[in-house]
Amino acid sequence: xxxxxxxxxxxxxxxxxxxxxxxxxxxxxxxxxxxxxxxxxxxxxxxxxxxxxxxxxxxxxxxxxxxxxxxxxxxxxxxxxxxxxxxxxxxxxxxxxxxxxxxxxxxxxxxxxxxxxxxxxxxxxxxxxxxxxxxxxxxxxxxxxxxxxxxxxxxxxxxxxxxxxxxxxxxxxxxxxxxxxxxxxxxxxxxxxxxxxxxxxxxxxxxxxxxxxxxxxxxxxxxxxxxxxxxxxxxxxxxxxxxxxxxxxxxxxxxxxxxxxxxxxxxxxxxxxxxxxxxxxxxxxxxxxxxxxxxxxxxxxxxxxxxxxxxxxxxxxxxxxxxxxxxxxxxxx
Numbered sequence: 001x002x003x004x005x006x007x008x009x010x011x012x013x014x015x016x017x018x019x020x021x022x023x024x025x026x027x028x029x030x031x032x033x034x035x036x037x038x039x040x041x042x043x044x045x046x047x048x049x050x051x052x053x054x055x056x057x058x059x060x061x062x063x064x065x066x067x068x069x070x071x072x073x074x075x076x077x078x079x080x081x082x083x084x085x086x087x088x089x090x091x092x093x094x095x096x097x098x099x100x101x102x103x104x105x106x107x108x109x110x111x112x113x114x115x116x117x118x119x120x121x122x123x124x125x126x127x128x129x130x131x132x133x134x135x136x137x138x139x140x141x142x143x144x145x146x147x148x149x150x151x152x153x154x155x156x157x158x159x160x161x162x163x164x165x166x167x168x169x170x171x172x173x174x175x176x177x178x179x180x181x182x183x184x185x186x187x188x189x190x191x192x193x194x195x196x197x198x199x200x201x202x203x204x205x206x207x208x209x210x211x212x213x214x215x216x217x218x219x220x221x222x223x224x225x226x227x228x229x230x231x232x233x234x235x236x237x238x239x240x241x242x243x244x245x246x247x248x249x250x251x252x253x254x255x256x257x258x259x260x261x262x263x264x265x266x267x268x269x270x271x272x273x274x275x276x277x278x279x280x281x282x283x284x285x286x287x288x289x290x291x292x293x294x295x296x297x298x299x300x301x302x303x304x305x306x307x308x309x310x311x312x313x314x315x316x317x318x319x320x321x322x323x324x325x326x327x328x329x330x331x332x333x
Contacts, residue, residue, distance in 0.1 A: 009060040015297070016164035018045065018062070019052035024160050026068045037065055082139075083127035090131035097132070099304045103162040103297045104155060105132060105140055106304040111151040111284060111311070115142065125154075132156065144170045147250065152179070152289025152306040165297040170247065176293040178328055179242040180230075180308070182264040182286035182315045183256055184274055186238035190229040194255045198223045198248050208268055209254040223248040225255045228329045233319040237264065237276060241290075243330050252287065263287050264315065279318040282311050291326040 013021055022034050022043075029037075037043045038052055044063040045054060056062070085093075099106040107125075109115070114124040129140045140156040143166040157163035169175055197212040199220040212220030224245040232238040238261070242252050253269045256262055262270025264286040275283065291305040305326035308316070316323065 004066060005064045007062045007064055009056045009058055009062060013056060013161055014058040015161050016056050017052065017168070018043075018050055018054040018056060020164050020167070021056055021062070022068065026064070029068050033067070037067065043068075082130050083123065085128050085131045089128065093128060093131050098153060098306060099302065100134065101296070101298070102158065104157055104166065104302070106292065106302070107132070107154050107156060108306040109146055109151060109154045109289075111149050111309060114148040115145050115154070121148075129156070143167045144175075144247070146289055147253075147285075147287075149285035150179075150287045150289060151309045151312075153292045153304055154289065155292065155294065162297045166294070169294055173245065173247070174295065176291075176328065177244060177289065178291040178326065178330075179244070179252060180288045180290045180312065181240050181242055181252065181256065182312070182319070183238050183240050183261040184264055184270065184276060185235055185261045186232040187227060187229055187240060187256075187259060187261050190232075192227060194223075194225045194227065194259060196223060196255055196258055197221060198251065198254055200249070209248065209250045211254070211258050221248055222246065223251050223255065225252060226330050227256075230324060230329070231319075231321040233321070237315075237319050239316065239319075239321045239324075241329050243328075279315075281315055281318055284311055286312055286315055288312050291328065293328075 007025075009021070013024075016024070019031075019034060022029055034043075035052065038050065041049050042063075042065040044050060045056070046061055047063075093107070096108040096110070097105055098108050109125065114121045116126045117124045126142055132140050136158055138159050140158055141160075141163040143155055143157050143163055146152065146154050155166060157166050197220040198209045199212045200209055226243040226245065228241045230239045230241055244251050250269070253263055253266050257266070257269035262274040264274060264276065264281075265284050266274045266287075288309060289306060291303065293301060293303045296302050315321075
C-alpha cells in the first residue's frame with residue numbers, strides 16, 4: 001500500500017470542489033469510499049478536516065490517504081473511450097463551434113447524435129471530443145446534457161478547473177437556457193408556468209419520465225418550466241419558447257405531454273398524438289436548444305445562440321410561423 005502523501009493544489013485545479021479533485025486525480029476511488037475517508041478525517045486540507053464541497057485554491061495542501069494513493073491511475077468504469085473520427089466528422093464538429101475561448105466551447109449539437117454512449121449507442125459526442133481539442137493538452141469535458149434527438153447549444157469545458165466551475169453553475173441553476181419547440185396544438189393559456197414533479201417509470205428499456213404518481217413508483221423530483229407561445233397555426237400547432245428552471249431528464253418533453261401539447265415528433269411521450277400528417281415534414285423531434293447564457297470561469301457572461309436546424313426551419317415554413325431570432329421572451333428577476 002502506498003504511503004500517505006500531501007499534494008499541493010496546482011493552478012489548473014483552483015476552484016475545483018474537493019470531491020471533483022479526487023475524481024480527477026484518483027478515479028479509482030468511488031463516491032461512497034471518498035465520503036468515508038472524509039468523514040473519518042483521513043482526508044485533510046491544510047491540516048484540517050474538510051467537506052466534499054470545499055473549493056480548493058492554488059497552493060492548498062491536500063492530505064491523500066494510502067487507499068487513494070493505491071487507486072492512482074485507475075480508470076473509472078464509466079470513463080469514455082475515444083472513438084475513431086473521420087476527417088469529415090471532425091470538420092463538421094469544428095464547423096459547429098459557436099464560441100471558443102481558453103476555458104470553454106459552445107457547440108451546436110446536431111439532432112440524432114447522442115451525447116454519451118450506452119449499451120446500444122456506439123457513436124456519441126463524448127467519444128469524439130478529441131476532435132475539439134484545438135491544440136489544448138486536455139480533451140474537452142461534458143458539463144451538461146442534451147437528448148440525442150434535441151439539437152442546439154451544448155457547453156463543453158476545456159480543462160479540469162473550468163469543468164468544476166461550469167458543472168457547479170449548471171447544478172446551481174445559474175444558467176439561462178432557451179429552447180424552441182413546435183407543439184401539436186397551442187398551449188392554453190398562451191403563456192405560463194408548468195410546475196409538475198416528475199418520476200421515472202416504465203419497463204426496463206422503455207423507461208420514461210412522467211407526472212409523479214403515474215407509475216406508482218420511483219422518487220419524484222420537482223420540475224418547473226416556463227413557456228411562451230410565439231406563434232400558432234390555429235389549433236393545429238404552435239411555436240413555443242421554453243425555459244427550464246430545473247434540469248430533470250426529458251423535462252420539457254414530459255411537461256408538454258402532461259398538459260396535452262406534446263412536442264411534434266415526440267412519439268415516446270405523445271404517442272400518435274405527437275404527429276401531424278399532410279405537411280411533408282420529417283418524423284423527428286422538433287425541439288431545439290436555441291440559446292444559453294452562463295458566467296465564464298475567467299469572468300464575464302457568455303451568451304451564445306444556435307441557428308435553427310433545417311427540419312425546424314421547414315416546420316416554420318409549413319405552418320406559416322414568423323421567422324424569429326434568439327431573443328429571450330422571459331422576464332428576468
